[in-house]
Amino acid sequence: MKDTDIAWCAGFFDGEGHVSYHRSPPSKTGTVSPQLYAVIPQASENIEVLEFFQSVIGFGNIKGPYPMPSGKPQHRLHYGVNEVQALFIILKPYLRADKTRDFQKALASYWTHDPSINEDDQIKTVKRNKKKGCPECGDKEWNGLLCFKCGYIM
Numbered sequence: 652m653k654d655t656d657i658a659w660c661a662g663f664f665d666g667e668g669h670v671s672y673h674r675s676p677p678s679k680t681g682t683v684s685p686q687l688y689a690v691i692p693q694a695s696e697n698i699e700v701l702e703f704f705q706s707v708i709g710f711g712n713i714k715g716p717y718p719m720p721s722g723k724p725q726h727r728l729h730y731g732v733n734e735v736q737a738l739f740i741i742l743k744p745y746l747r748a749d750k751t752r753d754f755q756k757a758l759a760s761y762w763t764h765d766p767s768i769n770e771d772d773q774i775k776t777v778k779r780n781k782k783k784g785c786p787e788c789g790d791k792e793w794n795g796l797l798c799f800k801c802g803y804i805m
Contacts, residue, residue: 652708653707659707660707661744664704664750665747667693668690669753670687670688671686671689672685672758677772681768682768683768690729690730694724694726695716701726701727708741711734714729781794788800
């Protein structure tokens with residue numbers, strides 16, 4: 652790897668990429684899994700820049716195309732949970748401070764993940780369930796906990 656190519660990749664990630672940690676929806680066993688990934692989206696006509704980035708870094712998966720509201724399909728260079736730290740180590744010398752903090756925050760959250768269901772997880776579950784409709788009758792008169800049509804209670 653050339654330093655100039657890595658520096659280019661870091662600059663490209665600064666502008667286009669993001670790293671994220673979030674908590675999965677609670678499982679039936681009552682736990683929440685950690686989710687960690689980094690992604691660089693790009694309109695499909697620019698897929699060559701993703702291929703170049705991938706070739707410089709040496710790993711990552713290009714996924715897509717995905718339909719977008721703009722009408723232009725999008726490809727994404729995706730780095731999964733087992734690749735995010737390695738990506739950060741490679742890019743870190745050239746990343747802006749805010750992207751460095753994003754990586755550090757996501758990695759720290761992943762490493763200190765508590766699998767217990769918390770209040771935020773419960774709120775997100777109720778919101779997600781509300782969008783799905785009543786599990787018993789499918790009606791939209793469902794507030795995520797109680798169906799006003801059939802009386803089902805979660």
